[in-house]
Amino acid sequence: MTAKVITITxxxxxxxxxxxxxxxDALGYxxxxxxxxxxxxxETGFAKxxxxxxxxxxxxxxxxxxxxxxxxxxxxxxxxxxxxxxxKLAEKGGCxxxxxxxxxxxxxxxxxxxxxxYANEESRKNRVVHEYGETDVPIGKRLKDKDKRRKAHYQYxxxxxxxxxxxxxxxxxxxxxxxxxxxxLIVSAAxxxxxxxxxxxxx
Numbered sequence: 001m002t003a004k005v006i007t008i009t010x011x012x013x014x015x016x017x018x019x020x021x022x023x024x025d026a027l028g029y030x031x032x033x034x035x036x037x038x039x040x041x042x043e044t045g046f047a048k049x050x051x052x053x054x055x056x057x058x059x060x061x062x063x064x065x066x067x068x069x070x071x072x073x074x075x076x077x078x079x080x081x082x083x084x085x086x087x088k089l090a091e092k093g094g095c096x097x098x099x100x101x102x103x104x105x106x107x108x109x110x111x112x113x114x115x116x117x118y119a120n121e122e123s124r125k126n127r128v129v130h131e132y133g134e135t136d137v138p139i140g141k142r143l144k145d146k147d148k149r150r151k152a153h154y155q156y157x158x159x160x161x162x163x164x165x166x167x168x169x170x171x172x173x174x175x176x177x178x179x180x181x182x183x184x185l186i187v188s189a190a191x192x193x194x195x196x197x198x199x200x201x202x203x
Contacts, residue, residue: 003113003193004093007102012146013124015179016117017098022183024096032089033098044081055082056099057149079157103167104158110195115186116168119175
């Protein structure tokens, strides 16, 4: 049986988004990443900029409002709305979803293959500079800040420690494995998939 849904959780600069798109193309699946912003905005009325800044990371706006119940409620409303969109996509099937806590949200869906893409710091730095270019902010700080915001968001909404291997069916280090080979591994796993809900939140 082929997995109906594939989630890609990734470290910044690991190439996870590119791998996800390759997997979707190979399987003929829909690919959801930034285009989820439009869907969420349409269904909820949230501004696209707010979704972009807070839909996957503990954004600067929400950081300033951590002591405000209004700020917390607004971010929780966004998370709930975003979750509902992801649930609808999973029910329909035939899709690859990148980030946005989809691995956690679909943890009890027996037809979902959850993957984690990571790489060492040097590899990630090189890829970020190559794909996004340099800025006034040192590349090391860009990685650190992005990871910090992404982990804070994930851990707040899931109560999980981000990146733990036992949450995933497949973990791939793109430091050693080329992106196209990483995609091939995921495609193969998806096509030889046994539906299961045996994932655990326990160490």
